[in-house]
Amino acid sequence: xxxxxxxxxxxxxxxxxxxxxxxxxxxxxxxxxxxxxxxxxxxxxxxxxxxxxxxxxxxxxxxxxxxxxxxxxxxxxxxxxxxxxxxxxxxxxxxxxxxxxxxxxxxxxxxxxxxxxxxxxxxx
Numbered sequence: 001x002x003x004x005x006x007x008x009x010x011x012x013x014x015x016x017x018x019x020x021x022x023x024x025x026x027x028x029x030x031x032x033x034x035x036x037x038x039x040x041x042x043x044x045x046x047x048x049x050x051x052x053x054x055x056x057x058x059x060x061x062x063x064x065x066x067x068x069x070x071x072x073x074x075x076x077x078x079x080x081x082x083x084x085x086x087x088x089x090x091x092x093x094x095x096x097x098x099x100x101x102x103x104x105x106x107x108x109x110x111x112x113x114x115x116x117x118x119x120x121x122x123x124x
Contacts, residue, residue: 002045002053005060005068011046018045019056024067033059 009018019030037055082090
């Protein structure tokens with residue numbers, strides 16, 4: 001299983017799809033990386049040589065793309081900043097409610113978690 005920047009990518013998938021397993025890399029950026037590295041996108045990840053993998057890593061580092069840990073850190077810092085300044089979006093993050101204006105009377109179960117019974121709510 002090839003490793004790129006500390007992430008195991010699936011060996012049976014095409015390399016253009018396998019690169020999307022990196023946080024912050026979608027299909028467009030994946031194809032851009034492969035074009036710059038001069039690698040066919042139809043190749044499977046297991047068919048890549050060590051040299052081709054190093055070309056991919058080199059392209060990512062040369063273009064100073066923010067992916068994986070750096071991008072995760074930046075996103076979490078942005079959310080923390082919103083919470084610290086008391087912005088509306090930050091308060092929604094703190095409360096665990098939908099942030100982008102969705103309704104909460106119904107259909108917010110993913111953010112709010114499982115339903116609590118009325119009996120459990122009265123005990124608080």
